[in-house]
Amino acid sequence: MAKILSHIGNIDLLKRKKTAFLCSSKTTSRDILKSFDWATNIPKDSCIISGFQTKLEKDVLQLLLKRHIPVIIVLARKMYKELPTEIQAAIDLDEALVISISNQPRNSKESAIRRNKYIIEIAETVVIGALDASSSLASMLRKD
16 A cells, blocks of 8 residues: 655544545546536535546535535645645645655656555545546556
8 A cells, every 4th residue: 555655634534434536537528417416415524535636526626625525635746835725725624634645746647546546445435436448547447
């Protein structure tokens, strides 16, 4: 399992039951609607873990933050020098944790795969918002 190299935020979120949310980069309008519906209806006491890297994952993150659903953001690169405003606001409310499992300055395909494996390993439940059969996410899920 990957090791947390740095973190900012509420580390106690790691002790909670976590639901992973992962998506391929290629999505359909059906995937988007299904994911928005899911994010709008999940219970307030949920804790969602993701890389929040794809467009759909980022959009779902915005919905979760607006609903004050706790989130764990796993970076496939080194820690932010400065957090985005909306993430800092959630951290200030103890509703977010940002962790880095890589020292790389940028995301790479390999670090993203490592991040997604880590997310799946520590989550109790996995939700796939969109899955393109040719994606690295689909390939990784087939191997596991």
